[in-house]
Amino acid sequence: MVSVETTSTTEEAAARSARPTLWQLIRDYPWLALTLFGLILTLALLVFGASDAAFWIGSGFALVVAAWTAVGMVKTLMGGSLGIDILAVTAIVAAVFVGEYLAALVVCLMLTGGEALEDYAAGRAKRELTALVDRAPVLAHVIAPDGSIQDVPVEDVPTGATVLVRPAEIIPLDGVLLGGTDFEVDIDESTVTGEPLPVAKTAGDKVLSGTVAGPQSFQLQVSATAEDSHYSHILNLVRQAQESQAPMVRLADRYAVPFTLVAYIIGGSAWALSGDPVRFAQVLVVATPCPLLIAAPVAFMAGMSRAANNGIIVKAAGILEKLSRIKVVGFDKTGTLTHGTPEVVRVAPANSFTEDQLLAAAASAEQYSSHVLAESLVQAAQQRGLTLSTASHAEEIATNGVLAQIGQHQVVVGKPAFVAEHVGNFDREEFSAGQAAVYVGVAGVYAGAIVLADQLRENASATVQRLHQDGVTSVMMLTGDVRPTAEAIAAEAGIDLVHAELLPEDKVKLISAASKDEPAMMIGDGINDAPVLASSSVGVAMAARGATAASESADVVIIKDDISAVGAALEIGQDTTRVALESIWLGIAISIGLMIVAAFGVIPVIAGALLQEVVDLVAILNALRALKPRKR
Structure with a gap:
């Protein structure tokens, strides 16, 4: 109980230390911090009646953000990608031009806060990917020759070293379980192989890094360095996945130009028909590009995270x-x-041999073979609780079988012709396509056949x-x-x-x-x-x-x-791509609907700017649906 509480406290402390401070937020998102400061200062001036100062300071902040965005947009265009920040820049300038500096600051807030919002949503979306990386072992408890235990970084542990694994710890490196003949431990392999139940391991069994020890501690002889371990290979794949960005830009580019043109056409038509430039600003402040910029990346990252969880x-x-x-x-x-591992499907004894006698003789000889069927025969005998005998001499005859001297008897296991050379002719066993038969002779007598199959x-x-x-x-x-x-x-x-x-x-x-x-x-x-x-x-x-x-x-x-x-x-x-496109089209449809309404002067500029934020939120929340499994 004490150890559980200690672990919980440690995890909570780690979580608190991982939460960003105000200074870290300012450092990571300086333009967002600057925009918030400008908005707060402008509102404060209005409260105290300094409307002229509020106008100049609010307008100035908005135009600085617009200029900074325009510079970034030009760099993006020069890099060969189509930027759609031009809509936001035009909306800011138009709002300032008609005196709606508060609306301009709200649009600036959307623009500068987009990166923070994307990071938050992407972090939520790639939670499973991040979890795989975060749980990677950092230290291994290496047992020195004098019996002392030292915590060593996993990348510094050589092969052949002996490592102590404590209860409920993540196994840091691939290795072989050490212990006596009756030693057995349970290993949770669910995070690596998907096996939901603990797997029993005995001395000599291979243990994979990234799996979790059961309630017992044990020792492990390291068989692979951290770089070559199974879990390290998985982590490299995960990091590669986290860095992927390809379809996000492509999907944004695909709809950027048509959406921008539609916004300008609606806004320009509203201005031309009404003669009021405010209509142009009212249209553009609701023409949010956020679904194109953020919704698709969030959906794809959510899909990758959902895949990792599976x-x-x-x-x-x-x-x-x-x-x-x-x-x-x-x-x-x-x-x-x-x-990929043949299993014994039938044991067919002959000449008064029992199934257990036949299988025990075959497995006793095959334990000295490297053939793909040998391990299956040994495992089948062990599962029946049979005792394997030790051979005084064993020889594997390539492409034919095994010849072993076990006690007073010679045991031959292999192909029918090879076995017939030592026991005389016998009737071959009938078996179906996809199966294979191993024939056995004991002391010059045909003992029977064992049928194996690689099961579907x-x-x-x-x-x-x-x-x-x-x-x-x-x-x-x-x-x-x-x-x-x-x-x-x-x-x-x-x-x-x-x-x-x-x-x-x-x-x-x-x-x-x-x-x-x-x-x-x-x-x-x-x-x-x-x-x-x-x-x-x-x-x-x-x-x-x-x-x-x-x-x-x-x-x-x-x-x-x-x-x-x-x-x-x-x-x-399929689900991820559908959700990404739905999120884009949902945002576009809502934005176009709002633009048409705004073109008639129904939506004030400041209200339009706030509605734009709602559209962004709806598109992102919809994109996060890619995390959810399909209802069948």
Whole structure:
């Protein structure tokens, strides 16, 4: 209880220290502070009856802000981007010209406060992204050779060092769990792999950085430096995402010129028809550019944050816009549609052997093998509580199997022809496409076969259906596996188009061809998938197990072992782009409506300036809807 209260107090103190002071706000937003000072001073002069002084000081402040904005606008134009601050500058000058200096100051407040408002809204929108970075471990408790414990910056901890991890701490570095044969700890991997329940780890198991220790303390032997750790790789992706700005400028530029022209046409027509220049000012003060400048960036940042909360790192904001247009999706098979780790599906003993005897003999021999099926056999035996025997001699025969001397008996495990050489001929086991059989002989007698299969992920079929529901017209499989196995998995997942027995370059050609007609997304997990992920419209890497090469080539990285995140990524892209456009059009529609009303002289200049702030707020709040999950 004491430790919990101490932690809470520490977090509250950190939160208070993170809150900006008045001086920090002034330093970060000097023009906003200057405008507020000018507005307060002008109002104070009016209260004390110094109306002439209020006029000159208020007008002067407003024109200085307009001049400063105009200089920035020119720089923006010279940089090749279209600025729409010209509307605000014209509104300020027009308001001062007709004597509405208070309205001019309110417009200045919108203009100078835009950056602060955007920072606040963007901070709210990218909360999940920021949380991933903020929770990164800084120190590791390194155990020195003399047994003392030193807090060392994680970047200075070498591989091979022994680190103490205390209860409920974030594990600072990748490593291997140390302890006795019966030692076991629970690890919360939800932030890295998406697994909601604690995972039991025993001595010798790999532990990933960024995961959270359970109620026990334990020691860890560091296997990777901070730079090469799993969580560091995720953080690099997050920082890259935070720095992305691409579609925000593009969306603003797309509507800036038409909106500006409409505002000038309405304002100019109102002035010309009425003969009153005040009408021009009344129109322009409600012609707010804020939805174009802020709403789209906030929506895209909110979408990236929502993706991060779902275990999806989108490397650049522009990728969300691409995701919204995806019509073709390609899946790799092994490790993507399937778990990537073969599982024992059937144990078929022969010649009086029991299932447990057969599996124990096979696992005892295979524990000395590096073959992909060996670990699956060992795990299956351990799950049954079987005791593995130690071999006095074991030899792995490349492409054939394992020959081991266990006690008084020779155990042979592998392909049927290899096993038959030692036990004589036997009937081969029948199994379905997508499965593989391992044959076992003990002391010159055929003991039976064990059938394994790389199982389809439980929600793969639902993910394919979800993609079709969200507008994807074609889902295909691109795999290097043999066609019978590929077709069996594809049929189970509901995929109609199968391209099997492909080399990496074949995958690139197929996805490139598909991308020419419609935007195509490719999902993979291995090093061999890196080329095709890079060549697709949007490449998605399944990286819960740390597929670095695929992650670096991909546009989207899924850091939890859940294929349904592919469908979530597509929906987040669609929702974000829709909300961004809705926010822009909502702001434009309200502004144009107010401009038309203002053109008839109904809205006073100061009231129009205040209404403009309301429009800005509505557009930004609407943009934050990109944070919310879709209602299905």
